Amino acid sequence: MSEPNAVSQAQAAPAGQGGPLVEVKDLRKHFPIRRGLLSSVVGHVKAVTDVSFHVGEAETLGLVGESGCGKTTVGRSLLRLVEPSSGTILFRGKDITQLSNAELRPFRRHMQIIFQDPYSSLNPRMTVEQIIAEGPLIHEPGVSSAQRREHVMELLRRVGLPPESADRYPHEFSGGQRQRIGIARALAVNPSFIVCDEPVSALDVSVQAQIINLLMDLQAERKLSYLFIAHDLSVVEHISQRVAVMYLGHIVEYANTTDLYADPRHPYTKALLSAVPKRSPDDVKERQILGGEPPSPISPPPGCPFAPRCPIAQPECSKKLPELEQMGAPSHFVRCPLVK
Amino acid sequence: MATDAAILTAAERLAPRPAPRWAKALRNPRTIAALAVILLTLAMALCAPWLAPHGYKDQYRGEENLAPGAYLLGTDDLGRDILSRMMYGAQVSLAVGLCATLVSMLIGVAVGLLSGYFGGWADSVLMRFTDTIAAFPSLLLAMAITAVYDRPHQTMAERIAVLIFALGIVGWTGMARLVRSQVLTIKGEDYVNAARALGAEDRHIILRHVLPNCVSPIIVVATLAIGGNILGEAGLSFLGLGVQAPFPSWGGMLADARNYVDTFWWQAVFPGTAIVITVLAFNLFGDSLRDALDPKALK
Numbered sequence: 001m002s003e004p005n006a007v008s009q010a011q012a013a014p015a016g017q018g019g020p021l022v023e024v025k026d027l028r029k030h031f032p033i034r035r036g037l038l039s040s041v042v043g044h045v046k047a048v049t050d051v052s053f054h055v056g057e058a059e060t061l062g063l064v065g066e067s068g069c070g071k072t073t074v075g076r077s078l079l080r081l082v083e084p085s086s087g088t089i090l091f092r093g094k095d096i097t098q099l100s101n102a103e104l105r106p107f108r109r110h111m112q113i114i115f116q117d118p119y120s121s122l123n124p125r126m127t128v129e130q131i132i133a134e135g136p137l138i139h140e141p142g143v144s145s146a147q148r149r150e151h152v153m154e155l156l157r158r159v160g161l162p163p164e165s166a167d168r169y170p171h172e173f174s175g176g177q178r179q180r181i182g183i184a185r186a187l188a189v190n191p192s193f194i195v196c197d198e199p200v201s202a203l204d205v206s207v208q209a210q211i212i213n214l215l216m217d218l219q220a221e222r223k224l225s226y227l228f229i230a231h232d233l234s235v236v237e238h239i240s241q242r243v244a245v246m247y248l249g250h251i252v253e254y255a256n257t258t259d260l261y262a263d264p265r266h267p268y269t270k271a272l273l274s275a276v277p278k279r280s281p282d283d284v285k286e287r288q289i290l291g292g293e294p295p296s297p298i299s300p301p302p303g304c305p306f307a308p309r310c311p312i313a314q315p316e317c318s319k320k321l322p323e324l325e326q327m328g329a330p331s332h333f334v335r336c337p338l339v340k
Numbered sequence: 341m342a343t344d345a346a347i348l349t350a351a352e353r354l355a356p357r358p359a360p361r362w363a364k365a366l367r368n369p370r371t372i373a374a375l376a377v378i379l380l381t382l383a384m385a386l387c388a389p390w391l392a393p394h395g396y397k398d399q400y401r402g403e404e405n406l407a408p409g410a411y412l413l414g415t416d417d418l419g420r421d422i423l424s425r426m427m428y429g430a431q432v433s434l435a436v437g438l439c440a441t442l443v444s445m446l447i448g449v450a451v452g453l454l455s456g457y458f459g460g461w462a463d464s465v466l467m468r469f470t471d472t473i474a475a476f477p478s479l480l481l482a483m484a485i486t487a488v489y490d491r492p493h494q495t496m497a498e499r500i501a502v503l504i505f506a507l508g509i510v511g512w513t514g515m516a517r518l519v520r521s522q523v524l525t526i527k528g529e530d531y532v533n534a535a536r537a538l539g540a541e542d543r544h545i546i547l548r549h550v551l552p553n554c555v556s557p558i559i560v561v562a563t564l565a566i567g568g569n570i571l572g573e574a575g576l577s578f579l580g581l582g583v584q585a586p587f588p589s590w591g592g593m594l595a596d597a598r599n600y601v602d603t604f605w606w607q608a609v610f611p612g613t614a615i616v617i618t619v620l621a622f623n624l625f626g627d628s629l630r631d632a633l634d635p636k637a638l639k
Contacts (some may be wrong), residue, residue, distance in 0.1 A: 079537050101541075108539035122528035125552040132547075135538040135617075185534060 020054035027087035062240030075195040078248035112186035118178035129166040135189035176207035176248035248305035255332035265334040365632035377621035385430035392424035397586040425588040432589035437570035443508025452519025474513035563626025567619030
């Protein structure tokens with residue numbers, strides 16, 4: 001239980017059906033900071049450090065944490081949109097970390113992404129049909145244009161857009177409609193795994209629910225697996241089977257959704273959960289307010305990254321980074337020895 | 341799912357479709373005026389041999405420096421009809437202005453795209469080369485190039501080709517820098533990431549995503565460059581490196597008239613006005629073109 005690897009191995013078993021669909025081991029991304037004439041490296045932004053998890057078939061893993069904690073970098077590294085500094089990404093057991101772009105292409109259609117910003121994620125100069133048909137054009141070049149159009153129409157219908165959307169440009173749509181276009185684009189290549197990078201945080205609450213429901217319906221229909229990145233804990237609770245909580249590039253807690261919400265262990269998780277608005281005025285909740293800002297990922301504090309803001313921190317917390325340890329439920333892992 | 345569908349139909353109705361962009365842009369009087377001036381100038385240039393009342397080198401002894409009247413726009417110091425010379429001169433000005441811009445646009449866009457998109461050492465090499473070219477005073481560099489290719493018995497077409505080449509070679513650096521900065525912005529947009537996640541090749545991303553989103557500034561800068569190149573040709577002609585006399589160009593006529601501005605004003609004013617109006621028309625037309633090409637501009 002002392003190595004981060006142990007987490008993914010311990011978690012692999014309950015997912016069943018011949019191993020997880022996507023598995024990440026010790027993923028690390030440190031962006032170099034270059035300065036001066038010779039662009040010498042003067043430091044690193046330690047966005048992601050030794051993150052390990054897996055996503056099973058037809059399963060949703062929620063990834064939560066505040067802005068800048070590295071969750072988006074994790075999602076983009078999985079698709080190699082950001083090159084990981086080290087670590088391994090396995091898709092159906094195959095290591096895709098070192099593949100060249102050409103070798104990666106066949107895997108691309110199985111792993112897709114839905115972006116947060118519905119405005120910058122659609123090319124303003126392409127029609128909706130061109131946007132959705134882009135993937136199929138790359139992966140199935142031989143298909144006739146009539147068939148391709150039929151495919152686009154089918155996807156539009158499925159994501160809840162009228163067929164006449166096909167000839168329009170993205171600016172003619174609302175945020176929610178654009179997000180549906182983004183979903184259709186990802187679905188067009190029949191992926192089995194989709195990284196949902198805060199797909200609803202830019203939308204109105206009423207529209208959020210529609211998009212979440214659409215994502216869940218699609219998951220049921222197509223046996224999709226999601227890595228659902230968000231900072232809204234209630235959304236994550238609703239859609240995910242398991243949740244990983246990130247802080248400053250580290251996973252600090254990793255558990256089944258029910259366990260995590262019923263029995264949060266890590267002080268950071270507790271603080272996050274206490275920030276979720278109450279559902280009824282009768283709910284009694286202890287509001288825990290964190291002081292200060294997250295430290296800079298360029299020079300993270302020694303030891304536990306959360307120690308400077310932690311209400312229960314001890315002097316030894318700043319000496320050594322604690323390991324993820326199993327506590328409580330069998331698949332509940334917490335990076336804090338003080339709450340055991 | 342049933343309740344879902346009900347919510348969807350209510351929420352996902354589309355906004356009404358606006359009128360086609362081209363139609364809307366063409367309804368703008370500014371566009372019509374600019375296009376009219378450009379077409380008129382082009383027509384005059386192309387039809388000069390048939391439309392011009394006199395030949396461009398016909399001299400009428402004793403009728404030098406006549407004010408506008410019998411000769412519509414007057415005559416110059418050698419007794420040549422200014423209107424006819426301006427019509428022939430439009431050929432040179434337009435050919436050089438348009439083609440030199442095209443040359444510098446091609447070079448600038450290619451350099452900017454490659455440099456911005458690929459980054460790294462390709463970026464460093466290309467941008468340092470761009471800096472080097474930009475460090476030369478542009479007219480001086482153009483002069484050097486035209487002087488190197490100045491041979492006796494050159495035909496008109498050869499001479500014009502040299503001018504186009506010279507102005508095109510010195511004029512692309514601004515475009516390259518502009519395109520590069522655009523590419524750097526666009527490269528980070530999520531639709532480019534989406535295309536990469538779909539497995540698109542670099543060539544596809546550059547041609548389908550990056551270039552189309554650079555079009556607006558390219559057009560604006562190119563239309564401004566047309567004016568600049570018409571003036572550049574005028575400068576070279578003035579220095580004797582342009583087309584061979586007696587063939588006219590607007591810049592050359594302006595240069596010839598410089599000694600008579602206070603006495604025979606029409607010799608300078610008419611070619612000068614022609615330059616101003618043509619450059620203005622290209623700029624306004626470029627503006628309209630940008631609006632028409634931008635899906636967001638006319639909601």
